[in-house]
Amino acid sequence: MRYVPHTESERLQMLDVIGVSDLEQLFADVPEHSRFPELALAEPLSELELARHMRTLAEHNQHTGDKLCFLGAGAYQHFVPATVDEVLRRGEFYTAYTPYQAEASQGMLQAMFEYQTMICRLTGMDVATASHYDGSTALAEAVRMALHAGGRSRNRVIVSPAVNPRYREVVHSYLQGTVAELVGEQTSIRATADNLHNLSALVDDQTAALVIQSPNFLGQFENVAGLADAVHAAGALLIVVADPVALGRFQSPGAYGADVVVADGQPLGIPLSFGGPYLGVFAARRKHVHHLPGRLVGETVDADGRRGYVLTLAAREQHVRRARATSNICTNAGLMALAAATYMATLGATGLREVAQLCYHKSHYAAQQIAGIPGLRINPQAPDKAFFKEFAVSLPQPVATVNRILADEFGVLGGYDLAQLNPEFEGHMLLAVTEMHSKSDIDRLVQGLRVATA
Amino acid sequence: MSDQNNDVSNTRAGAVDERTIYELSIPGRRGCEMPPCDVPETEFPQALLRDESGLPEVSELDVVRHFVRLSQRNFGVDTGFYPLGSCTMKYNPKICEASARLEGFTGTHPLQPEHTVQGNLELMFKLQQWLQEIGGFAAVSLQPTAGAQGELTALLMMRAYFRDRGETGRTQVLIPDSAHGTNPASTTMAGFEALEIPSDEHGNVDLAALRAACDDSVAGLMLTNPNTLGLFEAQLEEVIACVHGCGGLVYGDGANMNALTGIACPGALGVDLMHFNLHKTFGTPHGGGGPGSGPLGASAALADYLPGPVVQRVAGDEGDGTSYALFSPARSIGRMSTYFGSFGVFVRAYAYILHHGAEGLRANAEHAVLNANYLRSRLRDVLPLPFERTCMHEFVLEGRIEGSDVRALDISKRLLDFGIHPPITYFPLIVPEALMIEPTETESKQTLDNFVEVMEVIAREAGNNPELLHAAPHNTVVGRLDEVRAARQLKLSESS
Incomplete structure (x- = not known):
């Protein structure tokens, strides 16, 4: 697709004003042996084909539109007003x-x-x-x-x-x-x-x-x-x-x-x-x-x-x-x-306060439920410290194994495997719970963890 | 108000002073309510709480009207002609925007397991490959988040490269005097010393000065080509040979790649490292200041130093559909952004390249150069043209008129009255009263002709009514603002 608006006759008029006969003459300063390389790129797609292609590519991902996501560790799923x-x-x-x-x-x-x-x-x-x-x-x-x-x-x-x-x-x-x-x-x-x-x-x-x-x-x-x-x-x-x-x-x-x-x-x-x-x-x-x-x-x-x-x-x-x-x-x-x-103008002081409170309550509800699963512990590194919307869970199985089951059987993208960053945390996942997660979403996560670690 | 015969300004729509969001704030007003809490509540740690966060309190309609009105007080490429040199303010297809908003992209978390984000990784892999091909490089990392960060990344790679070779005495980086300010600033940040190289009378790097500077204290040269005068470095191969000859590396500032895409591959010409500005050349608008994306291309000798992670294709399917995976280059200088860089910009650039194909990209560069030379040929009769050469995608005029005290800034401000965004003014520093004009390929002959006519009108006004220009703009929502007062009586936020 070309986004240049020039017609052939306009192009010729413009070249004439410049005083050259074709476009290639404008590039005489470029070393000749390297001028106009043949680029091996994909064949161009029309807008219609491109829109279809992009949609297909996007759907090769699992995403928050079709999965519950409890990943955080620096990037968080929050509500975005229209x-x-x-x-x-x-x-x-x-x-x-x-x-x-x-x-x-x-x-x-x-x-x-x-x-x-x-x-x-x-x-x-x-x-x-x-x-x-x-x-x-x-x-x-x-x-x-x-x-x-x-x-x-x-x-x-x-x-x-x-x-x-x-x-x-x-x-x-x-x-x-x-x-x-x-x-x-x-x-x-x-x-x-x-x-x-x-x-x-x-x-x-x-x-x-x-x-x-x-x-x-x-x-x-x-x-x-x-x-x-x-x-x-x-x-x-x-x-x-x-x-x-x-x-x-x-x-x-x-x-x-x-x-x-x-x-x-x-x-x-x-x-x-x-x-x-x-x-x-x-x-x-x-x-x-x-x-x-x-x-x-x-x-x-x-x-x-x-x-x-x-x-x-x-x-x-x-x-x-x-x-x-x-x-x-x-x-x-x-x-x-x-x-x-x-976002801040729309939410306002009260709205952001509500978001923060929901994050707090929901993550604590999730933590309490998970703590009830045999063998799982919440924030073992510092169990008495207050947390906001994220917490660590120690698991009896490798995090990757648990996450596989959560994804395949419960449609849940589970927590971040902390061992990837620090071997001290082998078998620990970091879970983020925000206002986006309803009680039933959290219950699904808890049920998944119960099954995966049984 | 003065002569408004030629007023085609769109900025009038937002002419009434817009109160700030805090001035609109009424205690107790709401813009968005969260649903009630559906889980048992947990007691808060009282000592850690605050009562006031200080955000404004407005309704949703207040928000929408406020920001729509603010938008009407802003000028973008979608509003009108924006020949801002060095910035490549071209029109970008809206399909790029629509693509980046697909939920399959926006709804992916950067720490998801690789097998769950194969679409993203495929997109990143192909974009890496296409940029390698376009630039003539052995490898590309998409990590840098802007052009300046690409520069810093490249300089840190040079540093690591010379450290590994035991050449720690290379402390200087050569920078032509026409360079963007980011080049010397990045040099300092990377722990090098910037040494300025003058330009010759044709606007090229002064080869004699370059030769004199090239010795074993030189880590490299940062070269913008075409340079900020819009000129292709006429002795490019000599310049590169000179730097390589003393053991230094050549860094290409890819800010002006819109002139070269499909015309020449910098890597093939001997450039060792170069950043691409996806937000200039490849389909992403500037966003009123950002976000950008500055992927970095590297020659084979430097590829192992690129920041990671980058994406590679994996040989065998691991049974879960994994074809692409993340890895960190062997001698990587490390991470330059929290995750992978500006992924949303990658989507736009990928869509842009795929929409155009090789022929379309070359046509874009050709027409960017055609438009610039057309304007140069027509405007040389209106304002002094310091370099009589075929230009690439942009060119520089001197904003002064014989017998008038009108300056480049006056001309720029007057252009606003005609609904045209001014060129870059007073840059590059080596041309007095510089006006740097980059029309881009997406503007029609009619738009360019109108621009020439407006410049002719302004040149006449400079002769017979210079006051009109000194006091311009007249048709914008505010007149020339007192920048000295802004800096002296600093007010960077609203007082409580």
Whole structure:
């Protein structure tokens, strides 16, 4: 299919204006031996054929439309109100570029300003960026910012082993070109899950930041009492990885002294979509504003005093400061931030609170039912710690075997096999239960687990 | 308001100031209610609760009207001509959008067992293969989430590659002065030092300067080709040979691949690593700033360093229909995003490539170049053209008019009054008053002719009514905004 609108006669007229006789003459600068390669691609399909092909390919997947899914571990199935996609489908938004031309981009700029406001309030922070790629890269940028703030003498970053291991991997990737050292990875996740304060004891005068996640990777709230004070006393920053849905009902990291809060905004109205595109949420205390990575939208006025919005503090950014920029980020996740803004506006304070409460009640109901199955234990690593919507279950059989039975006999995509990330957790699955799961859905999971482990 | 005879602006629809979502908020109003809890409730840990999350309280209609009105205060390719140089603001078939919204894709969790996501893995595998073929590379990883992240990834791979060869003295990365700011910024992030290479009088890399810089302290060159002047690097093979000659690697910034798809394979020309901007060249709109996707192609020598996981075909069926599986390259630099990158963008790019086929992709590149050269040929009589050469998909003009104090920014802002998005202004840095124009292949001759006429009108206005341009735009929902005030009296969120 050709999307070029040119007719043959138009093409000839245009070539004539240029002063060449055919299209190929426009490519004389390309080395002749490499010009116009024969590309071995698939034969093109018409729109009708393509639509059919794409549908067939999509149906080669098992998905939440035909299976119950209890996977979490960083990506969650939540309800998305119809308003979200309605807004995302506005061509004025999604076919626009980054809003450099403020007068023609007031819509996106105002939406980002509102997004920044909502994120600040939800996290308890003063400033929020207009988005990063995903939660893991937001964390990597937060760690880089903390290393910068710490100056030359602080080259260590302590990352709790109970932080999403994939986030830790991405932070590690980002720091490869620096002298910074990641600490805390060797600590047992079990020990950490039980007592975070062992980690804060590692914070010293060479430490730039302590990174924790709460609810942590296993779904449990960390005991943060006194943590920020301990970190700050050593002159370091506290970076918290949060779940934005939990923040609808549970205390904000700002309230317990965090300096930077990052999150994946996927639970805020963004589909699972096999892991992306997601939304990197990044919020911080005001004193860091000149060192933030990424775009910021600010309010201002025009010559007539009309309120308007612009990208601001560009002097931090790559297109102005080049090699000395705070980050190389250019394209971000603007449309995903728009989805999150629409989601948060639609749900509102009460709606998000209800979602958080339903996650809490339903996951606890599921945990209680599963605890009644002989041989299965809930959160054996720290049975007394509170959890939000995810919990670990130890099984008498390998997780893969149990999941096979759940899928084949009960239509259930079971929990995440924690042994894939840490051999400490052989035979443990991580289950996520959200507002999407009705009582009968949960009962089906419980019945499946009972049969599979009998 | 001034002369509005030529007002074809669509931005007027949202002319009335739109209150913020917080200004619309009324305590107690609801937009969406959750169903009642159907399981026995569990007591909350009281100490961990908060009472206020600070989100606004509005109705569903409030939300819809608010965001629809905001959309009317925004300009996209779907609204009008958007010749924003270096950004490839072309029209993308809507079937790509529809495909990415299929529940079979959107409803898959990234941690599902491989045998349950064979459709996704097949799509990713084929997209990897097609990008390899289009770029002339041995392997592709889809992980990087944007062009800049592709750059960073490639530089980290270079670092690992030289470490394994014991060549740790390679600390410099050469970057032409016409490069995007992301190149030097990525270089610093990867722990290298950026060294700028000047351009010559034809807009090419200055070969003498490049030769002088190439020694065993050089890790590589980051080369945007066609460069940001829209010019194909005329001595490309010499440039690449020069860098390879000193043991360095050549990184291709694929931002301008829309000019080369089906025209030349960068890998075949000697480029060792290159990112593709799926959100420029392959069917994904820019989303008002993102999401993007920046898959990275690598030569055989570097393929093992690509970020994982990537998808491979498995030899034998394991009895459960598994034909594709994830694996991590042997010497991978590690993960660059939480899961696999921007899968939803992969779906769009896959659909785009399959819709066009090899011939269609080549035709797109040819017509992108045709449109750019047509505009260049017509506009050289209106504004100064610094480089008299056949351009590729874009070209740069100088936004100044003899005998007038009108600047490039004035011209750009005035274009908004005619319902045309301005070109990139003041970039590349090496051209004074730069206006970088990229029409793309999907625009018709009529649209281009109209653009030329508007530019002629503006050039006349610059002569006889420069104030009109200094004060532009006049027909947008706000006038020129006070950026200094925005930075000095910082207001980055609404006060409570």
